[in-house]
Amino acid sequence: MTFALARAFPALAALPWTTVGMWPTAVEPMDALARELGLAAGQLWIKREDLSGGVYGGNKLRSLEPLLGEAQAAGATRIYATGAFGSNQALATLLHAQRLGLEAGALLFPQPHTETALKNLIAILGASRLVRALPHWSWLPFSMGAERRRATRAGVRSVVLPPGGATPVGTLGYASAALELCEQVAAGACPLPQRIYVGAGSVATSAGLLLGLRLALRTGRIRAMPEVVAVRVTPWPVTGAFRIAGLAARAGALVSRQLGSTLVGGRLGKAELGVALRVTGAQLGKGYGFATAAGEAAIAASARTGGPPLDVCYSAKVMAALMAEARAGGVSGPVLFWSSKSSRPLPPVDEAALAAAPERMQRWIERARRGLGAHVEAKQLPPAA
């Protein structure tokens, strides 16, 4: 089955695209949580991106599909992801690229110790031996080039993805997700949201949603443009509104080039794309990867009301923003929570994989285990689904 972007614009079926997720992800009401927040039944909805993959899901599978398609079309046999030690992007890339027969590795930098990051890093180390530990995020640009050159010298054609897979091509995956949502609205599965709450880290998700919704509006698939509320999990300027709208416009240029811009009603400029965007930094706390009290309360609220498990780094901050605005009386129409963190159990990992890990990572794991007091052992990870 083709992807939603190509169902809407058949000429886009020519884009290289490798399916790794299970689509469409469901849309469901969150009536129990709505009640707690003083909202009417049918006003709060969730898009279950957390269930997008059988092995490992989450929003990252969206950008992986065009990125893996592009890499395979270019004849690459090895792909590297980049990000923090607990990167969802890295874990998703390793697990899904290897299922396609590609070699996969990751270049990762340290982040604050949290249980989710610790579990992810253990799973990353269990998934690949091609994992490098950088001392700091600032080493990334140099290391990405060095890794590419090392692979070339070894005769391997490789692709090194930027953090979050946030390229115009990757962003098309999230534009496709927006069009999938519009199909669900048209089929009566949920109302057209007035507002969508989504995390903004590398900003491909929020940029792609803006683009896909705008394409849907221009072609009469939806009657009004939802507001995209991008909840910062990384600070400005990475998550500046100009960067989100800029990435949406660059992805839009790819669409226009492929379709001929008349088909989508002319050029998709930054100003038009940015008009439905609101960025909030109200839940960022001390910064990327740091837990917040409001996030912890959101995790508890989701668990109490039958929602998915949320993570402190991303989805808890998004839900905390939604809850705060609802409680302040700022929600008047249907709103949608973009549930981006995989809720699938992680694959089990043997302790031996940790012994072979880069020393810097072993030290980080030791300190994280000590600091968290949570006995997150490789062998205690739940079995794969």
Ligand SMILES: Cc1ncc(COP(=O)(O)O)c(C=O)c1O
């Ligand atoms: C679970 C989760 N939610 C949200 C985001 C934010 O998405 P983006 O990086 O596209 O802004 C990420 C990014 O890594 C993520 O892993």
